[in-house]
Amino acid sequence: MATSSDHNNTIDATDIAIIGAGPAGSIAAGLLRQYGHSVTVLEHQHFPRFSVGESLLPQCMEFIRQAGMQESVEAAGFRFKNGAAFACHDKTGQFDFTHKFSAGDGTIFQVERDKFDQILADGAASQGADIRYGHKVLAVTTDTNGASIEVAAEGGQTYSLHARYLLDASGFGRVLPRLLDLELPSTMPSRTSLFTHIEDNIIEGAFDRDKISIHIHPQQCNVWFWLIPFQGRCSVGVVAEDSFFQRYAHLEPKERLQTIIAEVPTLSELLTKSRFDTEIRQISGYACDVKNLYGNSYALLGNAGEFLDPVFSSGVTIAMKSAALIAPLVDQHLKGKPVDWQQEYATQLKHGVNTFRTYVEAFYxxxxxxxxxxxxxxxxxxxxxxxxxxxxxxxxxxxxxxxxxxxxxxxxxxxxxx
Ligand SMILES: Cc1cc2nc3c(=O)[nH]c(=O)nc-3n(C[C@H](O)[C@H](O)[C@H](O)COP(=O)(O)OP(=O)(O)OC[C@H]3O[C@@H](n4cnc5c(N)ncnc54)[C@H](O)[C@@H]3O)c2cc1C
Known part of the structure; x- marks a missing residue:
């Protein structure tokens, strides 16, 4: 196992290094510990930390269960979710996930990600993963024998970590795509999202709090809003192509978001008594892709690989699926057995991503x-x-x-x- 007491100019070694303790990194860490490998997770931030991506899909429960984290997720008191409801002008459409074609869980939760990601990371740590918060990956070299990782710890210390295998789960940090020249422009147009958390004060029964509520702009069908209920509060946000926001550029972020929401009666009528009491955040140009999802002794998970679009809340599901696919393959590799990374990882993962891609494109x-x-x-x-x-x-x-x-x-x- 790696030691982490004093990293200054020392060389650590681990079986598997993982960059990032988001859902992809923590699920991968938990699963790989089950095979008995040493796992070191390098996480740039300190938890709890904010993250966008709060509406989970029921498919996630399978991966949470496999990673041994179901009990702690269920005990956390997150808001129950059983479907998605869409509204545009006078039209509505509802999907109840318990009435679905596939076998498997039909319900899940809407989660404040600071709390959720902490629970997953704690779950991985309790299974023996060495999670190093405040450790930022600066540089990486890889070859067929493994990866050498340059890490900056806090206080100006730097050290090298050698891993027999490296997983990049750095999300929008996109560490390996940047360092190893793997970036590929996404085929999706560049979109921006403006979002916040509110004290919603929505009248009891005015909307179904068991579902994510998606509102489409009545005049522009490619502009949409999410309303994600938590316990007593909501996450609300708008997504549109970057150019849409130009006409609101003179407004302060809070007024900008409220002005855009006011254009959408299905949503604004719900939020008449809401208090916008939290920082407004903006994220732009998040769609991304890579030339390859794997290489010599490394693979990319979750958003470090590809991110399509938030409209169907598929990001965390894809992140966890990538972790569930990669864990047995890394185990095989470390035991000296051959792995067909293209067939067994990239092609498998891409199949579901491409299904979502079809639906995202058809939505817009x-x-x-x-x-x-x-x-x-x-x-x-x-x-x-x-x-x-x-x-x-x-x-x-x-x-x-x-x-x-x-x-x-x-x-x-x-x-x-x-
Ligand atoms: C507007 C918007 C709305 C969204 N809504 C949803 C939703 O409702 N549901 C959903 O499922 N998904 C949603 N997503 C997508 C979701 O946010 C991501 O897909 C998901 O968080 C990806 O998980 P991950 O584990 O790959 O990366 P992340 O959750 O981003 O975790 C990556 C971690 O890596 C760390 N890191 C980065 N760089 C370094 C470094 N150099 N060294 C060490 N650590 C590093 C970061 O600190 C971070 O903790 C949304 C995305 C956007 C843009």
Missing amino acids: DGRLQKIIFSDTQPHDIRAMISSILAGYAWDKSNPLVAKPEARLNAIYELCNAS
């Missing part, structure tokens, strides 16, 4: 919105869509996952004809 070009707001779909088709929205984007027994684009277009034609 309006095809999926037509389907969501149609009340003529047969029950089984709605259950198949529900499965994807619940995160089961890798379940190839679902015809909509097996052939996402072709089947989605067929449903769209059906809805258009009716």
Whole structure:
């Protein structure tokens, strides 16, 4: 096991180093400890820390359970979630995740990420992962024997860590994509999100607090809002292409967000008594991709690989899925057994990511919105869509996952004809 008492100019060694203690890093750490390997997690920040990405999908529960963290997540008192509700002008569409095609959990939670990420990281630490908060990865070299990592600890100390295998779970920090020249521009347009937490004061029963509420701008179908209920408070945010925000540039962030919300009656009528009492945050240009998800003695997890778009809350699910796929492969590799990283990791992961991609693109070009707001779909088709929205984007027994684009277009034609 690595030692971490005094890192100044010393060389540590570990079986697996993980950059970042977000959901991808902590789930990977927990799973890899189950194989008995030493795991060192290098986390730049101190927890608890804020993170965007609060609406989970039920598919996550499988990975949380596998990593031995179900009990602590369930005990935390997070807000129950069983679906997604969409609204645009006078149209509404609801998806109940318990009525889905795929087997598996149909419910999950909406989580304050500072608390949630801390629980996962504590879960990994309790299984023996060495989590080093305040340790920032500065430089990396890799070859077939492993990775050498230059780390800055607090107080100006730096040290080297040698790992037999390196996982980059650094999220939007994108450590290996930057250091190893792996960046690839995303095919998604650059979007911006403005968001905050509010004391919502929404009248009891005015909306279903068991669902994430997605509101679409009545005049611009590619501008949408989330309302994610917690216990007593809500997360609220708007997403649009960068250019949309230019006409509000003269406003202070709080007034900017409130002005944009006021354009959307389905949302603003819910929030008439809300108090915007927390810092307004903005994030731009978050869609990203990489040339390759793996290389000599390393692989990329979660957002360090690809991030598509927040609209279907798929980010944490993809992050956890990548961790669940990689853990047994790293174990095999460390035991000297051959691994086909392309087939067993990249292709597997990409299948679900590409399913989400089809749905994200169809949401913004309006095809999926037509389907969501149609009340003529047969029950089984709605259950198949529900499965994807619940995160089961890798379940190839679902015809909509097996052939996402072709089947989605067929449903769209059906809805258009009716
Ligand atoms: C506007 C918006 C809304 C979103 N909403 C949702 C949602 O509702 N549901 C959902 O599932 N997803 C959502 N997402 C996506 C979600 O935020 C991410 O997909 C998810 O957090 C990715 O997890 P991760 O573990 O890959 O990375 P992260 O959670 O980002 O964790 C990465 C960690 O790495 C650390 N790190 C970075 N650089 C270094 C370094 N050099 N050295 C050491 N440590 C480092 C960071 O401090 C951080 O703790 C949203 C994204 C956006 C942009």
